[in-house]
Amino acid sequence: AQSVTQLGSHVSVSEGALVLLRCNYSSSVPPYLFWYVQYPNQGLQLLLKYTTGATLVKGINGFEAEFKKSETSFHLTKPSAHMSDAAEYFCAVSAGTNAGKSTFGDGTTLTVKP
Amino acid sequence: EAGVTQSPTHLIKTRGQQATLRCSPISGHTSVYWYQQALGLGLQFLLWYDEGEERNRGNFPPRFSGRQFPNYSSELNVNALELEDSALYLCASSLQGGPVTGELFFGEGSRLTVL
Numbered sequence: 001a002q003s004v005t006q007l008g009s010h011v012s013v014s015e016g017a018l019v020l021l022r023c024n025y026s027s028s029v030p031p032y033l034f035w036y037v038q039y040p041n042q043g044l045q046l047l048l049k050y051t052t053g054a055t056l057v058k059g060i061n062g063f064e065a066e067f068k069k070s071e072t073s074f075h076l077t078k079p080s081a082h083m084s085d086a087a088e089y090f091c092a093v094s095a096g097t098n099a100g101k102s103t104f105g106d107g108t109t110l111t112v113k114p
Numbered sequence: 115e116a117g118v119t120q121s122p123t124h125l126i127k128t129r130g131q132q133a134t135l136r137c138s139p140i141s142g143h144t145s146v147y148w149y150q151q152a153l154g155l156g157l158q159f160l161l162w163y164d165e166g167e168e169r170n171r172g173n174f175p176p177r178f179s180g181r182q183f184p185n186y187s188s189e190l191n192v193n194a195l196e197l198e199d200s201a202l203y204l205c206a207s208s209l210q211g212g213p214v215t216g217e218l219f220f221g222e223g224s225r226l227t228v229l
Binding site for chain 1: 118149156157159204206217218219220221222223
């Protein structure tokens with residue numbers, strides 16, 4: 001079984017401030033981890049993914065995430081928020097025995113204040 | 115290259131009716147996934163099709179069904195519509211083998227409203 005917990009359904013930051021969106025997972029097998037972004041009235045778009053190898057992964061739009069096995073975390077960060085980053089962000093986990101059934105977190109809505 | 119396309123964009127039905135939603139995956143992708151995104155309930159996995167076969171199913175009643183055609187496009191059918199079926203239905207595609215081998219590519223969604 002697998003699960004994803006996103007801490008904080010709403011996060012608000014000022015433009016230029018650090019963005020930190022938290023994701024913790026549980027998985028009985030080595031996980032594949034993903035962050036997706038959903039802009040209003042659109043589908044989800046992949047930001048970045050971790051499968052194997054380097055634990056710090058870089059994605060689009062200046063986002064990055066670090067896989068920490070000991071903490072079962074995959075937090076998403078961006079050094080400096082931009083107004084265009086306002087969206088809903090989803091963390092997802094997929095494990096070998098559950099291929100085709102990625103589990104998504106409940107999402108975190110990021111608001112960026114001018 | 116065309117992305118995942120879904121139709122219709124919006125659909126309004128009344129309770130008890132049937133709804134059919136359609137999805138065309140990215141060219142070369144053989145797997146299609148359906149998700150329901152209801153207000154306040156996050157993204158819920160519905161169905162996974164690969165090579166024309168249903169590979170996995172989420173925790174939804176049998177009135178949610180679908181199929182995948184030889185050209186890998188897919189349709190989702192929802193019978194005996196209930197008010198709580200109102201949601202954004204997202205289709206995604208990936209290369210063979212499911213998300214384990216790569217990411218999901220999502221369409222823009224079909225918004226179903228049940229009155």
